[in-house]
Amino acid sequence: MEPPRPSRGVPRAEGRVTAAGLQVKRAGIGSTIKGRTFGPGNTTTLPPCVGEARAEECFLRHGPPTQHTGTHVMNGWKKEEPCLVNGHHCLPRPAEVETAQHVAGTPPERPLLQSAHIPVPIQRKPSEKADLDEVIAATVLTSLSTSPLLLGQGTGICTTEPCSKVSKEGALVSSSCSSSTNSGDWNWDFQGDPSIPSTPSPPLSIEVSKTCLSSAQSDDGIEDTDTVHFLFGDPIPRKRKNSVKVMFKCLWKNCGKVLSTSSGIQKHIRAVHLGRRAEPDHSDGEEDFYYTEIDVNMDSLTDGLSSLTPVSPTTSTPPVFPILEQSAWTLPAPTNSELPLVTPLSLSAPTSLCHVHTDHAYQAASPISVSTAKLFPGNAGFSFSWQPPPVLFKTPPGSLNLAQIRTVGVNEKRLQMPHQTVVKTYSPAVSAPKTGMRKPRGDAKKCRKVYGMENREMWCTACRWKKACQRFMD
DNA sequence: TCTGCCGGGTG
């Protein structure tokens, strides 16, 4: 007995962040935090990251805390003043807030995302006024540098590739920070020991994402939609060039959860940090403040992985990612993000851990998936140049077939992604022994159980079709 | 009873 499903074909409002969502949802956020505030231009002193700010976050966002100015509030940048840090000038995404306003002291709508964090060379001066001027100057420069026009033309900051829609499912997973509510959203945390500020010395590169601001200039004419998503604060996982995958990182204190979908991270934040049970549809969007986009370079990642002990596809013991213990790095989901990568600590993960695999057989099942597929031409959420053999694909969950991951290399610049035709294939992964014997049911938890009926859209395609699960194989 | 998914149906 399944609960009435949402009408098929109508993608759930993932990006329920509407225009309203861009409004300040938390009036006075930070104004009371630690009682420390720094007015605009107050860069004379460089208070270390204090208050709720996390050192690692600050570092991630702006560099060494000691070079910070302003106040970090919770996990976001206090909006009351411009963030002029370590040569970086934080600007709200153009679409969200007017640059001039921001500089003038008008708080951005939300914590500045890394993606909007554009480095701008700035000469620090002792006087406040001078700093203010700098801020203004930087702002101008930044705004220029982030203009769609420029971005679209080889600034390398943003690609013109279709910043398509939200990738529905899939995720990388991790461990800690989790809660019983992460259903389906696998992730992993960056921090190993909360007490140790994780420094950005990841084995794999994670770069501050320059969110695809260009949109308006995309040549495939998709940006309209994309722009909408973007403007409405709905981060869109998209495939960049070959190996850059956009992930979403939870910025909550001591949580470094990284998920591959905005919805996932939102859910995580709502449930774990905000303690809200309400459906995303009823969310006030506050969670948007606590996560940011990060670009993950597949190449680096895989390079790092290559050093790991290869795991036999038949291994029954789930391999563990040593690197996971370290810091920020992410592994993109192989396909339309329908792949979990887990650490042993993952709570919501099925019994099997740490595996990378996809649901190739059933791709782009839902409308959402379709759009995802669109984003990830070639049917693979990421440019993995692999054609998983039907049989070999029978990789047991928990095994990481490194051989299937191709290394490419981080790209600061997003290149346009050629549109490819989505290849949908349904190859029931080899009908094993055709002995007519119904193969014994695996006892592994499948999508249905892992995500639950209410999250059916998170199931792998096969499960949705009531076929043999392609995600959590036995 | 729940779950996984085969086998078959539909468009």
Add this chain to the structure above:
DNA sequence: CACCCGGCAGA
């Protein structure tokens, strides 16, 4: 094909 689901069988 992509997608859906009745219904069986194992847990």
